[in-house]
Every structure is written in C-alpha cells, then in structure tokens.
Amino acid sequence: MTDDTDLQRLCVHESIGNKIPKEGFVEAFDDLSIPVELVGDDESYDEGDAVASFKPRPEFLDAGWVHVIRAGYDAFDTDEYEANGTPLTNSTGIHGTTVGEIAVGYMLSLARMLHVYRDHQNDSDWYEPEYQRPFTVENERLCVIGLGTLGQGIATRADALGMDVVGVRRSQESVPGVSEVYHPDDLHEAIADARFVAVAVPHTPSTEGMISTDELATMRDDAYLVNVARGPIVDQDALVDALDAGTIAGAGLDVFETEPLPEESPLWDFEEVIISPHRGSATNRYHLDIAELVAENVRRYQDGESLKNRVA
Numbered sequence: 001m002t003d004d005t006d007l008q009r010l011c012v013h014e015s016i017g018n019k020i021p022k023e024g025f026v027e028a029f030d031d032l033s034i035p036v037e038l039v040g041d042d043e044s045y046d047e048g049d050a051v052a053s054f055k056p057r058p059e060f061l062d063a064g065w066v067h068v069i070r071a072g073y074d075a076f077d078t079d080e081y082e083a084n085g086t087p088l089t090n091s092t093g094i095h096g097t098t099v100g101e102i103a104v105g106y107m108l109s110l111a112r113m114l115h116v117y118r119d120h121q122n123d124s125d126w127y128e129p130e131y132q133r134p135f136t137v138e139n140e141r142l143c144v145i146g147l148g149t150l151g152q153g154i155a156t157r158a159d160a161l162g163m164d165v166v167g168v169r170r171s172q173e174s175v176p177g178v179s180e181v182y183h184p185d186d187l188h189e190a191i192a193d194a195r196f197v198a199v200a201v202p203h204t205p206s207t208e209g210m211i212s213t214d215e216l217a218t219m220r221d222d223a224y225l226v227n228v229a230r231g232p233i234v235d236q237d238a239l240v241d242a243l244d245a246g247t248i249a250g251a252g253l254d255v256f257e258t259e260p261l262p263e264e265s266p267l268w269d270f271e272e273v274i275i276s277p278h279r280g281s282a283t284n285r286y287h288l289d290i291a292e293l294v295a296e297n298v299r300r301y302q303d304g305e306s307l308k309n310r311v312a
Contacts, residue, residue, distance in 0.1 A: 008048035015054040020287035028291035081312035088312035099280040100153030106252025138162035143194035146201030203230035216242040231256040
C-alpha cells in the first residue's frame with residue numbers, strides 16, 4: 001500500500017455470487033465513502049481500486065488492495081501478492097456464530113437421531129430406535145481441534161449445552177469454555193476419550209490429512225467426527241474405511257476433498273453421516289457480515305492503518 005494513494009472505488013467482482021447475493025452485497029455499502037461497482041472479468045484496475053472477490057484474477061494485482069470474501073484464500077497466490085506489494089485480506093473472524101451453530105447442530109442431531117427420524121419421515125414411517133441408542137450431549141466430551149474463531153465458536157456453544165470441552169492448539173493460553181488445552185503433538189491423547197471430535201483448523205501443509213487412519217483408530221468406537229474446516233484436513237478414504245469397519249460411529253461433514261461431493265462417494269450411503277454442501281457460514285445475513293468487515297478495511301486503508309485480516 002502506498003501512503004499517497006487513496007481508494008477511489010470498491011470493485012465487487014461478480015464471482016462473489018458463488019457465495020452471497022451480488023446486488024445485496026453492493027447495496028450493503030450505501031454509506032461507504034467511495035463508489036461501489038459490480039464488475040466482471042473484463043475490468044481493469046489501478047491503485048485507486050479496492051477489489052472484493054470470491055476467486056482470483058491476474059489483473060487484481062494492479063489494484064490497491066484485494067479482499068477475499070471467504071476465510072480460505074488457498075486459490076490466491078500470496079507470494080505473488082507479497083512480491084507485487086498488493087495487500088490481500090480475507091474474511092476470517094466472522095464465522096464463529098454461523099459455523100459454531102452448524103457444528104452443534106450436527107452433534108445434537110447425531111446424539112438425538114434427528115437425521116434418522118427425518119429419513120423415516122420421508123417414508124411416513126413411525127420409527128422407534130433401540131432404547132440405548134439416543135443420548136444427550138450434556139456431560140459428553142467434545143475435543144475441538146483448532147481454537148481460533150471457528151473452534152471458539154463451537155466451544156462456547158458446546159459449553160453452554162453442558163458438554164466437557166477440551167481443545168487442541170499450539171498456544172497453551174486458556175480459552176473460555178475449554179477445560180483443557182492440548183498441544184498438537186498430543187492430539188491422540190486429546191481425542192481418545194472424546195464422544196465428538198470437531199475439526200476447526202485452517203488448511204495448511206501441516207494440517208492436510210491430519211485426521212487419518214491412526215487418528216480415527218484412536219477415537220472411541222461410539223465417537224463422531226465433525227468437520228467444518230476444510231475437506232483435505234480429513235483423509236476421506238480413511239474416514240470411509242473407519243465408518244465401514246465401525247471404528248467410529250458416524251460423522252457430520254460440511255466440507256470435502258472434492259466439492260461438490262461426487263455422486264459415487266460412499267459417504268452418501270451411511271445413515272450415521274450428515275452431509276451439508278459447504279454451507280457452514282451460509283445465513284441470510286452473511287453478506288452483511290462480510291460487508292461490515294470490508295467497510296472497516298476501507299476506513300483503515302484511507303486512514304493509513306493496518307488492514308484487518310491481512311494475509312499478504
């Protein structure tokens with residue numbers, strides 16, 4: 001960012017329509033100090049432009065600042081942005097409530113069999129499970145792997161339900177609602193006694209495949225895996241094998257190695273697996289949450305302050 005360049009406009013790339021309503025997002029900036037324009041792939045940029053986009057484009061490097069409307073910025077070449085001097089920010093930090101709720105929703109459904117009852121409802125079948133199968137989440141142990149925004153959002157809500165919440169993170173700093181924090185080196189110890197294991201770490205080279213055969217074998221055979229982070233963090237083939245063998249009881253999955261999840265994936269066929277189409281953050285006000293973050297960074301840029309969530 002150069003000190004002598006002010007933003008002249010905010011360019012909203014049409015690719016944001018992959019996640020949020022384009023027109024609604026633009027309208028959310030009614031009070032912004034600069035014009036807001038919806039643009040396509042044929043647009044050109046200069047240092048007076050800020051860009052908000054879902055996907056990368058090479059011409060974005062000519063802009064003064066680029067914002068990724070999702071938390072994951074894997075598709076954007078951060079080294080290239082660094083070398084070019086173009087600030088890149090993302091939308092982390094706003095998903096604690098939305099993702100926390102869907103994770104807790106999985107756990108409640110899996111515990112109380114709501115997903116099974118709905119399946120039988122589709123066949124007008126008055127289904128009554130075995131007495132021992134349904135259970136309450138209260139007093140059950142949840143291990144949250146990753147205690148950033150997502151993990152803390154899950155932990156806070158699980159603690160409110162009376163669950164015993166432990167977590168895994170590099171920092172040993174205490175987290176509200178989390179009774180014990182384990183170092184990643186002690187992952188197996190952390191997950192061994194948990195009824196639920198929730199994955200909430202970013203996708204990095206060090207976290208890719210971190211939940212695989214050994215970890216699934218370490219979990220209780222009546223335990224459930226919840227993944228609301230990124231698909232590649234969980235070895236999907238190992239997960240299918242574990243579900244087939246009864247090594248774990250089931251899973252709640254919002255993210256997958258390949259998205260959309262292919263029709264031929266065995267994951268569709270497990271009664272004790274709940275699948276949602278990467279919609280952990282999707283609510284009717286998600287575009288407003290992102291717009292608030294972008295507007296704050298417009299102000300910071302104009303005032304020469306550090307940008308929030310800068311990743312390059």
